Each structure stands twice: as structure tokens, then as C-alpha cells.
Amino acid sequence: MKRWLRFTAAVLAAAFLFALTGCGSSTNSASFTWFVDSIPANLDPQVASGASDVIACENLYGTLVRKDPNGELVPGLCEKWTVSSDGLTYTFTLKDGLTYAAAKGAATEYDITAEDFVFAFRRIFRADTASPYAVEFSAIQNSAAVQAGLADESSLGVSANGALTLVFRLSERDDNFLAKLALPGAAPCDEAFFESTRGTYGLTAKTTLASGSFYLYNWTTNGLFLRRTVESPLVGSLRLVQDTSGSGKSAAQLIADDKCSAALDESGEATSLQTVSYSDTTWALLFNTAEGSVFQNQQLRQALAGIARENATVPSGGLYAAAKGLVPEGLTVDGLDYRDAAGDPLPTISEPKALYLAARQGMATSDFSGVTLLLPKNAGLGELADQINSAWQKECSLFFSVEEVEQDEFDARIAAGKYTIALAPIRAEGGSVYQMLQQFTAEGGSLTGYADPVYADRLALSAQQTGKARCALLAQCEQQLLESCTVVPLMAQQKRLLLANGVRDLVFDPFFPVLDLTWAKMS
Incomplete structure (x- = not known):
């Protein structure tokens, strides 16, 4: 049975890990600005596939495990985990007292339990969800049959043993299964809240609940803005916006002008900025x-x-x-x-x-x-x-x-x-x-x-x-x-990512894409 509590509001693939700088600031911490080709349009973590949508979801939603600045998988929403000797059973113990945050960090009546992960994975394998993550988790027991409509979703190898214990059963070994659990699609989804949105889950600020270190602060045609309550030197806000200056300036110049915190570049021009090729x-x-x-x-x-x-x-x-x-x-x-x-x-x-x-x-x-x-x-x-x-x-x-x-x-x-x-x-x-x-x-x-x-x-x-x-x-x-x-x-x-100086502990992977600011700091 899902527990309900009222609370006060208080994300992958192999990644490049490095230091870079942000620009702007919030009250007690720095702000990081990233230019996107299009403003995020879908914040449903089990569905999101566009680059800007995925980056937003990585920071907005928590997952069982995450990659830290050293490239190691560490607990995220879980306290610990065990893996059976045959590599087919993964058991996670969730942290107690986890809760979701509404827009602007407002308190909600939804806590995060093992059942939310069960529901999230059942959604992944529902044919009408058309989740891009189904292929990543194909090793989960009965996943192919469930997705094809040949088996009831209750037979999927994901189950809850009480509020804080989550079990995955695989039909075959997947030595990268743990790392895949850091993907946005593996984020929890509260079934009751999902049903209440009537098909608009993750499409508006009102129908989005955050489970990560950031919450949704504002979402307009001008950009998507995430915040979290932290003190310096942690980065406290993430701005995903388009470059509307129309200046045609290079990536290096945009960073130098404090228009953005980092930028992708294909020019090959000499630069004094840090680069990741x-x-x-x-x-x-x-x-x-x-x-x-x-x-x-x-x-x-x-x-x-x-x-x-x-x-x-x-x-x-x-x-x-x-x-x-x-x-x-x-x-x-x-x-x-x-x-x-x-x-x-x-x-x-x-x-x-x-x-x-x-x-x-x-x-x-x-x-x-x-x-x-x-x-x-x-x-x-x-x-x-x-x-x-x-x-x-x-x-x-x-x-x-x-x-x-x-x-x-x-x-x-x-x-x-x-x-x-x-x-x-x-x-x-x-x-x-x-x-x-x-x-x-x-x-x-x-x-x-x-x-x-x-x-x-x-x-x-x-x-x-x-x-x-x-x-x-x-x-x-x-x-x-x-x-x-x-x-x-x-x-x-x-190609390369151009980086200014000052912010460290950002996790970046150009291919997935990954831009995770969970540990990002600015000195």
C-alpha cells in the first residue's frame, strides 16, 4: 500500500567529468546557463527523448543510482543495494522520508516509495507509452512479453517488498544494468498523481513532480528554470534557454560575455578556454x-x-x-x-x-x-x-x-x-x-x-x-x-565542449546527452 505523508519541500552512460564555470547568481549560490536548440517540451522521464528534454529530466528527477564526479556509481534515491551471485536479482533499499516537490518547491502529499519505481517500469513497457528506454531494460524478466501484450504487466520482473524495498529480476545478465538505472527513464512515477494528470503528465508545471536535487521553478516559452535550496559553492539554479541575441557570436565569445556557462563548438579555432573533445x-x-x-x-x-x-x-x-x-x-x-x-x-x-x-x-x-x-x-x-x-x-x-x-x-x-x-x-x-x-x-x-x-x-x-x-x-x-x-x-x-573557469564537478556526456549539475560547484 502506498503511504501518504505531508512534507516540506526541502539525476548516465560513461561521462566526461571536469570543471567549468557558470554565470549569474541566485541568492546564495551560482546559476548555470545552457543554450538549447529548443525549449524543453516534455518532462515525462519515461518518455523524454529530445536533448533538451533529457537534460531537464536528468536534473529534475532522482534515480536509484547516479554517477558522481569521479565517474563512480553511488546511491541516489536508494540507501544501498545488493546483487545476487548469478547477477539476475538486484535488491534496493530506498532512503526513508523521500518526497516529491511541486513547482517552485511547494510541498505535496506524495512520498517516494518502491511502488513508484514499479509503476515507472510498467509504464516503460506499456505499448502506448512508446518509451525509448524499453530497449535499455530488455533484460528485465518478462519485459518482451509485457511489451507485446502477451503477459500481464504484473508479471514484469520489478516488484516492491514494502515501501522501501525494490527488487529487479532479470532473465539474463546485464553487466551494465546498474548504470542504466541512472537514466531518466528509471526515475520514480507516482501512480495516483500520474492518473490525476489525465494524459498531461510532465507537460505542464502543474502536472510535474520533482524527485531530484532540483525542482521546477518556472517554465515558459522563454526557457525552463530549475532551482534548489543550497548554499555556495553549489550551483543553485539551471537555466535552459535559447540564444536569442542573434549576434552570431562564437561559442567562446558567448562564454566570455557571460551569456552562457559552457557551449558546444565545431570551429576548431584557438581558444584559452578549457575544452573537452x-x-x-x-x-x-x-x-x-x-x-x-x-x-x-x-x-x-x-x-x-x-x-x-x-x-x-x-x-x-x-x-x-x-x-x-x-x-x-x-x-x-x-x-x-x-x-x-x-x-x-x-x-x-x-x-x-x-x-x-x-x-x-x-x-x-x-x-x-x-x-x-x-x-x-x-x-x-x-x-x-x-x-x-x-x-x-x-x-x-x-x-x-x-x-x-x-x-x-x-x-x-x-x-x-x-x-x-x-x-x-x-x-x-x-x-x-x-x-x-x-x-x-x-x-x-x-x-x-x-x-x-x-x-x-x-x-x-x-x-x-x-x-x-x-x-x-x-x-x-x-x-x-x-x-x-x-x-x-x-x-x-x-567537436568539443568549451568551458569557462570556476565551476567543478559537472558530469557531461555529449552522446546521451548528459549535463548533470547534482554536484556542480562554482569557486
């Missing part, structure tokens, strides 16, 4: 292998790929680094460093000119009519494209034209398959290795017309696995894709 984008050659294309010939693709890799020089300036695979360094799968686990998937292409001569047997010169190398205008990669094209001309006597088009046209032609060769950015949206590889299946858009049933089946199977098993399947997919030379990774685009 990362990459979620690999620039690669794409060969259109659709039916009727000259590049259905794998030997031809391999020959041109080998020549391109031998002769392409990474542009100077610090914006790019040589690719070590299609998937850039730094991405994780179930808490494991994917690139470390997968190794080097780049195929060795020996004697590419001999491959080319073998591929040309039976081909006519006219087969290459209309072949162009497509790239987006203003990407600053015209010299690289000319370099590759010149190498093909020198080694194979192939004369292709380089075609630069505006970004919108480039995106449309890639999506429609209206190109022969392209120099294109392949992105891992949300830091997902699976999503990056899925773009080369029919379901994911089939960027190059690549259609291999073994690849598609193996990739689909990876979504049903966890940990090392999932990494291994994804690595096999990446290697298979690259050995076919339908996509040829050349360089990883470097």
Missing part, C-alpha cells in the same frame, strides 16, 4: 550500389577505396583526425568502449590497381559516364575531394567531376540515392553505434543501396543482446560493411 561524425566515401550502378562491382569499389585511403590527407587545423573505423572513438555500448572492444575494422586492400584492372575486364568506358564525386558546399573539403579524384585519375585514368552543392540539396540527394560517389558525414545520432550502422539497411534508409540479409539479421540480433555480446555483433556488422567498401571511412570530425 569528442566525435560523433565520420566523413566517408559512399559508393551507390543500387541496381544498375557501376559500383555494384565490389572489386571496383575496393580498388577505388584503397587508392583513396592511400592518398587522402587529413586536413590540418584540428577539426579532423584519421578515422579508425566507421564508428568514431569514444562511443559506448552498454557501458563498454565500443572502439576498444571492436578493434580495427578497416580492411587491408593490397594492390588496389591490380584489383581495378581485374574489375575492368568486360566493362566499357561508357560505364563511367555521369560518375561524379558529390560533396556539400562550404564543408571545406574541396581540396580533399580533388586530392582523391586526382589519385583515381593518376592510377586508373578515370576522370570524374567534383560536384559541390548546397547542404539541403546534398542531404536530399543522399537520402534519395541520387548520386554515384559522395564524400559525406555519417553521424551517430545520440551516440548510438546501432543507429549509425542501421543507416545501411533498408529500414534505416539504405544510404548506399547496400542490401545484405546477413548484415541486416546480425544487426537486428544485436538489439536483443547486451554488453560484450552486443558489442561483438555490432563489430561484425561494421567489419562486414567496411570490407564490402560500400562505405570508406576517411576521417573523424572533432
Whole structure:
């Protein structure tokens, strides 16, 4: 039975942990400002998926465990936990006296109990919730059957043993299960309050209850503002707003002008600010292998790929680094460093000119009519494209034209398959290795017309696995894709977070995304 108490009001993935500064201040503590592309629109933690929504939920809601500034998992809303010897049962003891806070920190009649976590996880696996967290918690007992409507949600392997004891039962080991419990989707949800909102849970200030260190102070078209009652040096408020200055200033200048506390940057310009570098984008050659294309010939693709890799020089300036695979360094799968686990998937292409001569047997010169190398205008990669094209001309006597088009046209032609060769950015949206590889299946858009049933089946199977098993399947997919030379990774685009000085103990991960100010301080 859920307890009711009146109270006085008093959040992931592997993260970058570092010090940075905030700007502005509240009465007794500092304020941190972060620019978002759009103002948070959904604060339902089991549903939120947009970057700004997720960041807001990370700070607004508590979870059983959290990552501390040292990258260690520590108790959040729980007092302690135990794991069975077989790794299939997790038992948590919640802290006593936990309560929710309403808008502006107002007191409510809702306390946080184990039943709230049970309800939250049942919501995750309800088909009508369409929670993005269902795949993360697929190891929970009976989760697939519940989600498919084949079993009652009461059979889900999440149960409460009294108000303060929560038990998870898994159908298979998931060595990253504990870390996943720091995700916003694993936050508690009070069933009675949820039902009272009549479908508007987390969509308005009145239908939102905070369970984290911050509470919702204000939510308007101008931004979302969170606060907490703390003393300096802890950061006491978080402002998620849009840059409406229209100044076009660089990230570094915005920080210097105290417009924001930190900002993402892709300029590569020299700066005295602290930086954290990362990459979620690999620039690669794409060969259109659709039916009727000259590049259905794998030997031809391999020959041109080998020549391109031998002769392409990474542009100077610090914006790019040589690719070590299609998937850039730094991405994780179930808490494991994917690139470390997968190794080097780049195929060795020996004697590419001999491959080319073998591929040309039976081909006519006219087969290459209309072949162009497509790239987006203003990407600053015209010299690289000319370099590759010149190498093909020198080694194979192939004369292709380089075609630069505006970004919108480039995106449309890639999506429609209206190109022969392209120099294109392949992105891992949300830091997902699976999503990056899925773009080369029919379901994911089939960027190059690549259609291999073994690849598609193996990739689909990876979504049903966890940990090392999932990494291994994804690595096999990446290697298979690259050995076919339908996509040829050349360089990883470097991005960075620019940081001012002063605030420490902020947890940041660009891929999930994570911007957790639970421990953030400003000296």
C-alpha cells in the first residue's frame, strides 16, 4: 500500500567529468546557463527523448543510482543495494522520508516509495507509452512479453517488498544494468498523481513532480528554470534557454560575455578556454550500389577505396583526425568502449590497381559516364575531394567531376540515392553505434543501396543482446560493411565542449546527452 505523508519541500552512460564555470547568481549560490536548440517540451522521464528534454529530466528527477564526479556509481534515491551471485536479482533499499516537490518547491502529499519505481517500469513497457528506454531494460524478466501484450504487466520482473524495498529480476545478465538505472527513464512515477494528470503528465508545471536535487521553478516559452535550496559553492539554479541575441557570436565569445556557462563548438579555432573533445561524425566515401550502378562491382569499389585511403590527407587545423573505423572513438555500448572492444575494422586492400584492372575486364568506358564525386558546399573539403579524384585519375585514368552543392540539396540527394560517389558525414545520432550502422539497411534508409540479409539479421540480433555480446555483433556488422567498401571511412570530425573557469564537478556526456549539475560547484 502506498503511504501518504505531508512534507516540506526541502539525476548516465560513461561521462566526461571536469570543471567549468557558470554565470549569474541566485541568492546564495551560482546559476548555470545552457543554450538549447529548443525549449524543453516534455518532462515525462519515461518518455523524454529530445536533448533538451533529457537534460531537464536528468536534473529534475532522482534515480536509484547516479554517477558522481569521479565517474563512480553511488546511491541516489536508494540507501544501498545488493546483487545476487548469478547477477539476475538486484535488491534496493530506498532512503526513508523521500518526497516529491511541486513547482517552485511547494510541498505535496506524495512520498517516494518502491511502488513508484514499479509503476515507472510498467509504464516503460506499456505499448502506448512508446518509451525509448524499453530497449535499455530488455533484460528485465518478462519485459518482451509485457511489451507485446502477451503477459500481464504484473508479471514484469520489478516488484516492491514494502515501501522501501525494490527488487529487479532479470532473465539474463546485464553487466551494465546498474548504470542504466541512472537514466531518466528509471526515475520514480507516482501512480495516483500520474492518473490525476489525465494524459498531461510532465507537460505542464502543474502536472510535474520533482524527485531530484532540483525542482521546477518556472517554465515558459522563454526557457525552463530549475532551482534548489543550497548554499555556495553549489550551483543553485539551471537555466535552459535559447540564444536569442542573434549576434552570431562564437561559442567562446558567448562564454566570455557571460551569456552562457559552457557551449558546444565545431570551429576548431584557438581558444584559452578549457575544452573537452569528442566525435560523433565520420566523413566517408559512399559508393551507390543500387541496381544498375557501376559500383555494384565490389572489386571496383575496393580498388577505388584503397587508392583513396592511400592518398587522402587529413586536413590540418584540428577539426579532423584519421578515422579508425566507421564508428568514431569514444562511443559506448552498454557501458563498454565500443572502439576498444571492436578493434580495427578497416580492411587491408593490397594492390588496389591490380584489383581495378581485374574489375575492368568486360566493362566499357561508357560505364563511367555521369560518375561524379558529390560533396556539400562550404564543408571545406574541396581540396580533399580533388586530392582523391586526382589519385583515381593518376592510377586508373578515370576522370570524374567534383560536384559541390548546397547542404539541403546534398542531404536530399543522399537520402534519395541520387548520386554515384559522395564524400559525406555519417553521424551517430545520440551516440548510438546501432543507429549509425542501421543507416545501411533498408529500414534505416539504405544510404548506399547496400542490401545484405546477413548484415541486416546480425544487426537486428544485436538489439536483443547486451554488453560484450552486443558489442561483438555490432563489430561484425561494421567489419562486414567496411570490407564490402560500400562505405570508406576517411576521417573523424572533432567537436568539443568549451568551458569557462570556476565551476567543478559537472558530469557531461555529449552522446546521451548528459549535463548533470547534482554536484556542480562554482569557486
